[in-house]
Amino acid sequence: MSDDTALPRASQPTGACLFDGQPAVHLRSPAGAQATVLLHGAHVVSWIPALGEEQLYLSPTSALGGTAAVRGGVPVIFPQFNQQGPLPKHGFARNRAWALQEATVRGEHAFAVLRLDADEATRAIWPHGFALEMTVSVDARRLEMELAVINTGDSTIDFQAALHTYLRCGDVGRAQLEGLQGINYQDAVLDQPRQQWVDVVTIAQELDRIYWEAPRELLLREAGRKVRIIASQFEDTVVWNPGPEKCASLPDMPDEDWPQMLCVEAAQIGNPVRLSPGEEWAGMQTLVVED
Numbered sequence: 001m002s003d004d005t006a007l008p009r010a011s012q013p014t015g016a017c018l019f020d021g022q023p024a025v026h027l028r029s030p031a032g033a034q035a036t037v038l039l040h041g042a043h044v045v046s047w048i049p050a051l052g053e054e055q056l057y058l059s060p061t062s063a064l065g066g067t068a069a070v071r072g073g074v075p076v077i078f079p080q081f082n083q084q085g086p087l088p089k090h091g092f093a094r095n096r097a098w099a100l101q102e103a104t105v106r107g108e109h110a111f112a113v114l115r116l117d118a119d120e121a122t123r124a125i126w127p128h129g130f131a132l133e134m135t136v137s138v139d140a141r142r143l144e145m146e147l148a149v150i151n152t153g154d155s156t157i158d159f160q161a162a163l164h165t166y167l168r169c170g171d172v173g174r175a176q177l178e179g180l181q182g183i184n185y186q187d188a189v190l191d192q193p194r195q196q197w198v199d200v201v202t203i204a205q206e207l208d209r210i211y212w213e214a215p216r217e218l219l220l221r222e223a224g225r226k227v228r229i230i231a232s233q234f235e236d237t238v239v240w241n242p243g244p245e246k247c248a249s250l251p252d253m254p255d256e257d258w259p260q261m262l263c264v265e266a267a268q269i270g271n272p273v274r275l276s277p278g279e280e281w282a283g284m285q286t287l288v289v290e291d
């Protein structure tokens with residue numbers, strides 16, 4: 001992925017930018033950490049901690065413009081997870097143009113706020129009033145993503161939501177996701193409920209699981225790298241890798257790229273959130289690179 005701006009991305013200040021020709025916002029913290037968020041979907045497509053390397057996987061063959069969902073980064077899932085209801089898969093938030101409200105550096109942080117309001121197109125498929133606010137913040141070693149949902153309508157809303165984070169891996173077969181032992185999950189590949197006995201390791205084929213009421217903190221560990229994954233308010237965690245066969249069937253991802261990613265998604269699936277008019281809910285996922 002290349003930028004279309006004159007400045008190399010490493011030198012871009014906090015503010016509006018283009019990413020592969022698409023409207024985006026770039027964040028640069030005083031310590032030099034960076035993140036880039038597309039206005040399409042409020043989709044985080046890059047996170048580079050200070051003195052670090054890219055931490056997110058973004059498919060080089062994913063279309064970033066138009067109405068298609070982006071393969072990689074952090075898709076925002078709202079108001080439906082997967083195909084668990086009548087709406088398009090994973091809802092509509094990831095396929096809409098969000099508005100940039102603010103992009104600022106404050107203290108050690110650089111952050112941006114993006115907003116999506118109900119409009120005619122969303123009401124046509126989901127007849128409710130709502131506003132979404134996505135706040136993305138970086139400091140030296142940390143990426144914080146908060147999705148807030150406000151019921152701006154005059155009737156109750158029920159929704160599922162997720163931050164569908166594609167973590168970059170050197171080789172997912174040698175990576176380890178720690179913290180899920182003892183947790184019950186729905187195995188979407190086997191279509192069966194199961195329980196996790198050991199850490200999630202040696203992924204070599206499709207893995208697609210919803211862990212119910214998962215621990216707040218998980219750790220992705222691979223040679224020379226540890227990323228702590230902290231969820232707040234999101235009760236469930238989805239872990240997904242397409243494996244070789246499913247990856248080969250995805251038109252927006254190179255066949256050989258599946259070992260380079262693992263989705264660890266902060267999600268609210270089992271207990272949809274219910275908001276009365278005027279009420280608000282917010283869920284957060286924080287990623288921290290550790291020594």
Ligand SMILES: O=P(O)(O)OC[C@H]1O[C@H](O)[C@H](O)[C@@H](O)[C@@H]1O
Nearest residue numbers: 069082089090188208238240263
């Ligand atoms: O291809 P997408 O619509 O982006 O969905 C990608 C994946 O998202 C989640 O992780 C689901 O659990 C998977 O079943 C799904 O395949």
